[in-house]
Amino acid sequence: MQKQSESYQDLVNALKSASKLLNLERNSQLVQDINTISHYLTNPNFQIAVFGPFNHGKSTLLNAILGNRTLPIDLIPTTGAAITVKYGSDLRTRIMLRDGTEIYRSGTEILQQYAILDGNRQMRQDVASVEVFCPHPFLARGIELLDLPGTNDREAQDILVRDRLLSTDLVVQLLDARKLMTLGERENLRDWLLDRGIKTVIFVANFINLLEPEEQQQVQNRLLFVAESFRAELPPGFSNLYRVDALPALRARLKGDAAGATSSGLATFEAALQNIVTILQQNRGDVRLPRVQAIASQIQLNLQAKIDPLLKEVKSFDEKENAKIEVKQKAANLIQQGLNKSFTELRNWLELTNLLKKYQTEATVAIAEDKFKTWQIGTLKKDLSELQLNIMKWLYQAYEFFKEERPEDLSIPLPSEPQITLPPKPGSNNDLTEPAGAVAVGGGIGWLLGGPVGAAVVGSISYLLNKNIQETDDKSAQESYHQQVAKICIGVTEDYFTELSNQGLAILGEFEYKAKRVTRFSGSPEPLEIAHKRQDLQQLQISFNQLVQQLSKAKVPTNYQPYRETPKYIPYTPPVEKEQTTYSQKEKANNSTSSTYRYSYKTAETNQANSNQRVNTSPPPKASTSPNPAEVDTNFRNWEIDQEIARMKAEMRSPGYQANKQQQKTSQSNKAPQQPKTQAEKDKITRAYSILGLQPGVSINEVKQAYKSLVKKWHPDLFVNQPQLQKQAQEKMRLINEAYTILSD
Template sequence: MQPQYQDYKELINSLKSASTLLGLDSKSQLHQDITAISDYLANPNFQIAVFGPFNHGKSTLLNAILGNRTLPIDLIPTTGAAISVKYGTDLQTRIILTDGTEIERDGTEILQQFAILDGNRQMRQDVASVEVFCPHPFLARGIELLDLPGTNDREAQDNLVRDRLLTTDLVIQLLDARKLMTLGERENLRDWLLDRGIKTVIFVANFINLLEPDEQQQVQNRLLFVAESFRAELPPGFSNLYRVDALPALRARLKGDVALATSSGLTTFEAALQNIVGILQQNRGSVRLPRVQAIASQIQLSLKAKIDPLLSEVSSFDDKQTAKIAIKQKAENLIQQGLNKSIADLRTWLNLDSLLKKYQTDATVAIAENNFKTWQTDTLKKDLTELQRSIMKWLYQAYEFFQEQRPEDLLITLPSEPQINLPPKPNNSNDLSETGTVAVGSGIGWLLGGPVGAAVLGSISYLLNKNIQDADDKSAKESYHQQVAQICINATEDYFTEFSKQGLAILAEYEPKAKKIIRFVGSQEPLEIANKRQNLQQLQNNFNQLLQELNKAKIPANYQPYREIPKYTPYTPPAEPEQKTYAKKVNDSASSTYRSSTHRVNTPPPPKASASPNPAEVEAKFRNWELDEEIARMKAEMRSPGYQANKQSNTNQNNNTSQQPKTQAEKDKITRAYSVLGLQAGVSLAEIKQAYKTLVKKWHPDLFVNQPQLQKQAQEKMRLVNEAYTILSEKSQ
């Protein structure tokens, strides 16, 4: 005999947890089956139930086996409860009521009060269990006999019998030889036993002694057919059909008449029963576990019916979120690239060397011509505004994508207009001759007088483009117009030094704020989805735990465990490396550069506005255009109802150019587009991009600014190229 089944403890817990998670009604059949099978697995006794319609002699047969009138018997249906007969040193009865009250009495007379049907042939509703303890050696082996109410009498009795059959190791189905295997008995055999994995069944025919001899032979033949058609799972060598005349058998036992007990069939049946039980007790798993499998299969089906719709919904949400995050990550990278380049361009532009090389000559001349304010507005401020606007463009792209933080405008102000103090004018104002002076204009005359003003302008150009030696190498005496020119030069140096220092400091302070706008953070999971995810996780865990316990018990299951659904974690951007402050570098640079009023800059004149851009500038323009186009495409993707489709499917779709033209006109347009780009039909999107990039670099209108006729041709060529690229890139999306 096996001990109480600690090996099945976790299996029992899994079964009961499933019932709770499924929200089964306590009166539902599956809930009752789970309760019954759990009690069955925890019961250390080997249970034998006698089963059959009322008045078939079930209690009489059990009394014959026990050797006394332990159980109530009568000519009318009497057993109104499932009476469990267990081993005890004395004959006693214990009644447990539904309110928890326990009633214990010596003998079995109390059964007449609590365990038989009332005058309306109904069971008592206040009785939870009935147990009889009997000092019989068969019971001492851990055997428990179960006397069940008769079937086909009341629905409540049938339900009780059906539930208790699931918890028995061996079923003795008692047949009435006078009306063998009625329709109800056949249905019960199929629905209550076979379909629930209960196949350790022995048929016992009663009342054969009441038949005529020729009828007995006919009934015997029919019994053999019934027994052979039922595939009982009994130990090899044992029949599943026996004849016992219950009432003569009981009388023989009460009288001690061995011969009568033998002729009634009781002796043969008892011997077979003891041997069968002895073998089955040694391998109770083969008896119990098929029944567990039948119930577990129903539970797993019910769990899957709840899990699969939830899994589909949660997975769909996760797929959409993954697609959104992927798009936003890509947008973040692209926008960050564009912002970094725009900030780098502005930082390079604000570098003092860069400002002086590009603007000092024109700025100094503007001072001399009393035109600095106009030059500052039309040239310097215009260029600064364009560079700042380029940075803000990327930040507003980020705000539109991520909706996290509205960007502040980048505002780098220009310093005040330079003020100059002229030295005293020499008496000899005609001293205008010095080798190397070049007159370049006449605007300083309002300060110094016409000829002197022209000489000052010439000196500005001369001083800014001549490699002046150290101050010690200069002539001891400078002409007046050279002094004025140097004052103007020093003024612009101070102006641009202040502007560079101030602009770089503002940019350094603004840059970390700008990058925070691009770093998007995912939203919290909706409460409805969060609750469904939690419910799904509990159901999956229970399903997998049940599957694991069934495998431990070597119970076959036709399912695979569910993979755990990952917990939802809002996307958080990775921590940025610590930013090194740029301010110190700015201050150091500003304080060490161009502070000496005697220092001169040897720089070539700035390029003319009409000069052709170099290929690097064209490449940069193309890259910016690419970034804009890519971001625009992603925005369209996010707005599209199909953006969440599987990434691999989209990739295959792109590679195979699955968006096929529908009309002949569209086909002709696509053919022309391939021809304009110089490509074969069906090439990849990467090849289309590369061809487009090559043609842009070749035909960009900025390359022909000094050749109006060619520039006009280039503009038309680029129109066709742009149109072709748009057609083919849309086709390949």
């Protein structure tokens, strides 16, 4: 039995741990029930309580069972404490006072001082427990008898009885045959026993011997009805109703009158009681655990009332934070996509072969014509600055969006102006007579190579570069002077662009590494208030789940499922940088998460009308020659990214951003535009569908795709060299924009 009690210790710990988190009042009924049931589960003895109103003969019945006047009895309400009768080698009494004092006495006379009601029929407040030890063989089997104060007399007595009934394995409810099952008794049976899972109950009718014979039969019939209507959970084959005339039974037992004990009903009741107890002792879990279910359900209900509001608040915070991270991550993808493209464009521009291919002819001619500085500022520096500004645009977008680290300016300096050394001039009346030597470009060689000779140098430069004849061979001595000068000019420009390429790529590589800090973002720390609530929530959930686990382990039914414990808050940290990929690879990966947003064609006719709707981004400059569709598609994609990031910024700033994440995620992409209310609106929408070449009622995604296709087809930049067609395209774009506005609003 001791081993079985120890097996419930974990369940007891779970019950007590959960109750502490509820912050219940110390004297609340639930706290009292938890303490009682905890003691009950760990008590190895089997306890039988005699329960009923005052003057029903409870103490007399127990004395009859014990065979002596162990417990105080009188004609007035006597028992003023719960008296536990246990096995002992000799008859003795132990009184425990609330101040810790322990009183031991032989016999039971001391009960008259501590365990009966005072003159005002009140229980003593200084008594914590009363125990009587008795050498009876029935008690030696690990059985305890509990004599309870009478009910329906004083509220304090009722509270004590109600609490102690919860910790008894078998309840003997004593009935007065003269006033059978009063309203108070029926209420106690329901509220104190049935509703708390206490169903191992035996009814014992007393005082039947005081009734007339014809009344006895009527009472017996009523008793059978009461017993049959109460579904007691006793072992099969045993009745839950017995007749015992308590006082005659005690007198017979004190005289040793076996026949009198039998005629009083005591012998029959004792035999049944011993057999019932023997069986129930072997299945203590079936008796005790239903009591636990009722208490555990109250604890779980109270825990749930604390958990659910906290869970809702913490979950709402987590969803909002995740929504912010998702928006930022999407923005980071878009920004990184544009940034990678800009880095790639500048990196390609700095490649030596590309620099030579694009600029060498102009640069070499500029040297020969003493216009290198002007060309360097007006062409080379302008192109480089534009490419650097494209990169900085994305970095400042990132800084504005994430507020992590302010970007440094990208500055790739141009090399010093080239210097050349002219070869000796051949002796000729037509040649110049100034001596050759090192001449800075700033000083110019134009004045040295003026007239026909200078023109010939420029011509040789173009010829040599176009023919790719730059290597020196055996014929160099036979080359004309202007060809030699041209080769020197070509050589210094190649050195110039080599220096620009090497230095620029090195600076760009270092800058690109630093730029990663600008485009990374971290999650915000958890507010202290939410952190405390999360901690409380986690403790409550852990306690709740431990209780559910222990109830399941003890095979106690429960209507509750364990919570999925709320994880600790870990602020978002950027992922570890992986090996750098090319722009085209990243663009392909990001396209799956990118959304298409409206592109507004900015013409002189529509600028004013759209000024309040456009994002503050500059349209790409128009080319001097007609662009091809691929260039228009690239520009369109850049504008889409600008529009997307601007929308995200607006969304982050708007009050509606704090809405529930589920509402933020609600997709409208598969819904058709709202239905119009007036005929005029219907006509406008029908015309808009027609302009975009769509059937009425299609989804917003289909509207966007049609709009995008038409913009690429009718972009006015495609017709810059065809004024008439460009004018038509502008009108077409106006109609397309109007149609898209109508269908997307």
